[in-house]
Amino acid sequence: MGRDATKQAEEPDQVPAPAPAKLAADPASGDIASGNQRPATIYDVAREAGVSHQTVTRVLKDYPSIRPHTRERVLEALERLDYRPNLTARSLTTGRSHRIGALTHELQQFGPSSVAQGAAAQARESGYLLDIVSLDMSDVAEIEQALDLLHQHDLAGVLALSSNDEMTEAFGRARFRVPAYIATEEDEPFSAHPSELTTVGFPALVNHLAELGHREFLHVAGPEAWMAARNRARAYTSALEARGLHSAGTIHGDWSARSGYEAIAGLGRDIPATAIVAANDQTALGVLRALHERGLKVPEDVSVTGVDDIPDAAYFTPPLTTLQVDFETQGRNAVQQLLSLMNHSTAPETTTLPSRLVVRRSTGPAARR
Amino acid sequence: MGRDATKQAEEPDQVPAPAPAKLAADPASGDIASGNQRPATIYDVAREAGVSHQTVTRVLKDYPSIRPHTRERVLEALERLDYRPNLTARSLTTGRSHRIGALTHELQQFGPSSVAQGAAAQARESGYLLDIVSLDMSDVAEIEQALDLLHQHDLAGVLALSSNDEMTEAFGRARFRVPAYIATEEDEPFSAHPSELTTVGFPALVNHLAELGHREFLHVAGPEAWMAARNRARAYTSALEARGLHSAGTIHGDWSARSGYEAIAGLGRDIPATAIVAANDQTALGVLRALHERGLKVPEDVSVTGVDDIPDAAYFTPPLTTLQVDFETQGRNAVQQLLSLMNHSTAPETTTLPSRLVVRRSTGPAARR
DNA sequence: TATCCTAATGTTACCGGCAACATTTGGGGC
DNA sequence: GCCCCAAATGTTGCCGGTAACATTAGGATA
Numbered sequence: 001m002g003r004d005a006t007k008q009a010e011e012p013d014q015v016p017a018p019a020p021a022k023l024a025a026d027p028a029s030g031d032i033a034s035g036n037q038r039p040a041t042i043y044d045v046a047r048e049a050g051v052s053h054q055t056v057t058r059v060l061k062d063y064p065s066i067r068p069h070t071r072e073r074v075l076e077a078l079e080r081l082d083y084r085p086n087l088t089a090r091s092l093t094t095g096r097s098h099r100i101g102a103l104t105h106e107l108q109q110f111g112p113s114s115v116a117q118g119a120a121a122q123a124r125e126s127g128y129l130l131d132i133v134s135l136d137m138s139d140v141a142e143i144e145q146a147l148d149l150l151h152q153h154d155l156a157g158v159l160a161l162s163s164n165d166e167m168t169e170a171f172g173r174a175r176f177r178v179p180a181y182i183a184t185e186e187d188e189p190f191s192a193h194p195s196e197l198t199t200v201g202f203p204a205l206v207n208h209l210a211e212l213g214h215r216e217f218l219h220v221a222g223p224e225a226w227m228a229a230r231n232r233a234r235a236y237t238s239a240l241e242a243r244g245l246h247s248a249g250t251i252h253g254d255w256s257a258r259s260g261y262e263a264i265a266g267l268g269r270d271i272p273a274t275a276i277v278a279a280n281d282q283t284a285l286g287v288l289r290a291l292h293e294r295g296l297k298v299p300e301d302v303s304v305t306g307v308d309d310i311p312d313a314a315y316f317t318p319p320l321t322t323l324q325v326d327f328e329t330q331g332r333n334a335v336q337q338l339l340s341l342m343n344h345s346t347a348p349e350t351t352t353l354p355s356r357l358v359v360r361r362s363t364g365p366a367a368r369r
Numbered sequence: 370m371g372r373d374a375t376k377q378a379e380e381p382d383q384v385p386a387p388a389p390a391k392l393a394a395d396p397a398s399g400d401i402a403s404g405n406q407r408p409a410t411i412y413d414v415a416r417e418a419g420v421s422h423q424t425v426t427r428v429l430k431d432y433p434s435i436r437p438h439t440r441e442r443v444l445e446a447l448e449r450l451d452y453r454p455n456l457t458a459r460s461l462t463t464g465r466s467h468r469i470g471a472l473t474h475e476l477q478q479f480g481p482s483s484v485a486q487g488a489a490a491q492a493r494e495s496g497y498l499l500d501i502v503s504l505d506m507s508d509v510a511e512i513e514q515a516l517d518l519l520h521q522h523d524l525a526g527v528l529a530l531s532s533n534d535e536m537t538e539a540f541g542r543a544r545f546r547v548p549a550y551i552a553t554e555e556d557e558p559f560s561a562h563p564s565e566l567t568t569v570g571f572p573a574l575v576n577h578l579a580e581l582g583h584r585e586f587l588h589v590a591g592p593e594a595w596m597a598a599r600n601r602a603r604a605y606t607s608a609l610e611a612r613g614l615h616s617a618g619t620i621h622g623d624w625s626a627r628s629g630y631e632a633i634a635g636l637g638r639d640i641p642a643t644a645i646v647a648a649n650d651q652t653a654l655g656v657l658r659a660l661h662e663r664g665l666k667v668p669e670d671v672s673v674t675g676v677d678d679i680p681d682a683a684y685f686t687p688p689l690t691t692l693q694v695d696f697e698t699q700g701r702n703a704v705q706q707l708l709s710l711m712n713h714s715t716a717p718e719t720t721t722l723p724s725r726l727v728v729r730r731s732t733g734p735a736a737r738r
Numbered sequence: 739t740a741t742c743c744t745a746a747t748g749t750t751a752c753c754g755g756c757a758a759c760a761t762t763t764g765g766g767g768c
Numbered sequence: 769g770c771c772c773c774a775a776a777t778g779t780t781g782c783c784g785g786t787a788a789c790a791t792t793a794g795g796a797t798a
Contacts, residue, residue: 052749129522461784
């Protein structure tokens with residue numbers, strides 16, 4: 001991989017570290033006004049307000065029976081000392097933390113990182129922090145080791161943001177002491193309802209292609225061990241069947257442009273389809289490249305579609321027709337599901353934006369063969 | 370460290386519907402074999418071994434003076450009860466946690482997410498967990514709110530993984546109680562050493578273009594508020610100057626393909642350069658698209674280069690000449706720097722792979738104008 | 739005004755580890 | 769065999785909250 005880097009440091013009040021560069025941290029030394037060295041505890045507040053620490057707790061939790069006068073004083077003390085609860089201490093007694101562990105894979109990819117982004121945002125809004133552990137999902141042992149690590153950290157729940165069979169297996173084996181949830185794009189049996197891609201996306205995509213006259217399709221899928229890949233492949237197939245069309249085949253790739261390229265490069269002299277449906281936009285990019293090198297024009301000779309609608313897709317050559325996927329909402333939903341498990345409440349009806357078909361220039365009338 | 374892994378792409382999943390996917394909460398049955406309901410504490414272990422809890426602690430920390438016989442028994446008890454330290458409790462007393470807060474932006478972008486990935490991996494290998502907070506960096510108030518949240522969570526340190534001026538400002542204002550470190554690609558004054566891009570990458574890139582006969586260059590940069598964008602722009606300029614060449618201008622974009630497209634689309638009838646140096650590959654993709662729509666051929670009419678070497682770059686039309694950037698190592702280094710700050714040890718000499726020039730087909734001999 | 743009862747507030751214990759200090763060993767020197 | 773001291777191990781207290789239980793205070797009642 002490449003390289004390059006830079007960095008620079010910064011530093012706190014008390015750390016006499018050797019920091020090379022310097023970033024303003026604490027210009028002055030004697031902080032009188034704001035920062036007291038150690039953060040205030042409920043005991044400090046109690047002393048300040050002239051009450052017991054328990055009363056402070058009660059005020060903090062809006063306990064009903066507290067005399068207005070007392071509450072007033074406590075609130076003032078809280079304000080004056082700029083009290084912030086120590087979440088660590090709280091977790092220790094309550095046994096509940098406010099952190100959610102999230103396992104993910106290949107964070108560089110647009111999908112997973114978008115899901116993570118959404119999950120992190122939702123977690124934050126719900127008062128949680130998301131601990132992200134990115135790992136090599138092909139190694140069950142590594143996944144289990146990661147789960148073990150998460151356990152020690154006393155999390156409120158564990159989330160699997162992107163998942164393949166290994167992850168499912170590791171999750172199945174793990175003996176969680178906290179709620180755990182696997183977010184997946186797969187339909188049954190993992191999800192009560194079929195995914196938007198299955199119900200809306202692929203049918204719309206196939207419809208679009210069929211109306212352009214295409215009758216022969218080829219699918220370049222993701223890795224078989226991935227639930228999302230299987231699901232998309234299945235959605236592809238069933239959408240074709242629903243229209244009485246037939247797939248000329250499915251080639252498994254690994255979501256990358258390279259694998260899309262190789263899938264097409266590996267075909268014989270003739271391409272057995274007029275439309276190539278890639279499982280994601282990256283793969284489609286590789287397909288476009290391979291077709292270009294074969295001297296085939298898109299969409300005049302072959303139509304190509306992707307899934308995801310990554311920002312770059314609109315700038316491919318040609319711009320890619322694809323299915324939008326709302327990753328961010330997926331991430332948010334996953335967190336909400338987990339939170340509902342944690343609260344033993346019924347799972348909220350999550351809604352995802354429908355998987356919309358975005359038609360660009362990579363699809364056109366089927367070529368006469 | 371860096372496993373190079375050419376990646377196999379991957380991709381997330383979508384949680385379309387509510388459907389409690391799979392969850393494993395403790396079946397709450399009688400776990401006999403492995404999992405005891407509550408995890409064992411040092412007190413449990415002490416009882417099991419017939420010693421005091423403090424002796425257990427000593428064994429755990431390899432305290433010197435412990436009779437072999439005693440140690441033996443404690444070790445056995447630890448094993449038997451499958452003891453795992455409760456990190457929360459430990460943090461409470463020691464005042465040090467094993468979590469690092471990381472602020473980042475636009476996690477969907479390849480650069481930031483790769484940095485995050487590397488940082489997460491390094492953190493894990495060092496026994497830490499990375500708490501990622503992804504936020505809108507343009508809002509100083511939001512950054513400060515996030516920092517506040519992080520503070521409550523009692524972290525061992527705080528890291529800014531991708532940074533612009535707002536982030537710097539917020540960091541400067543924040544009164545950290547723990548070490549904090551800003552990872553950035555910028556050279557002085559933020560980094561002791563100039564970045565690899567400045568010393569190696571851009572000179573090599575400009576050299577390559579100059580040898581192809583290019584004399585007129587255009588730079589499509591990242592957003593001005595981003596340190597990395599400024600740094601790359603500066604590296605570009607100084608590399609040109611070093612060869613006595615001159616830049617025809619710098620247009621600021623926002624790292625996206627769209628901004629690359631608009632930068633070129635917004636130019637007048639003539640493009641004032643034979644080589645366009647984009648600040649990153651995405652921007653370059655947009656540039657390629659815009660040139661294509663103008664009927665200009667790459668590299669026959671104009672040469673285009675990027676920076677980052679994202680996996681897709683090799684499949685652009687045409688495949689992109691670019692500078693490799695080792696984001697993962699950047700992330701790892703940032704964590705190491707932070708850890709050294711935390712330990713009051715001298716900052717480790719971090720090494721990054723040099724920024725290598727990857728020549729593909731988007732650059733060629735300068736067109737006669 | 740004495741009595742009760744509940745509202746209001748205070749005290750104690752505990753979560754699980756760690757550290758300071760206290761106490762018990764055991765082996766060498768005499 | 770006795771003493772002594774360092775080695776080996778034990779006890780106590782504390783980190784900052786929360787919860788259970790205890791106590792006090794004040795108004796209503798008699």
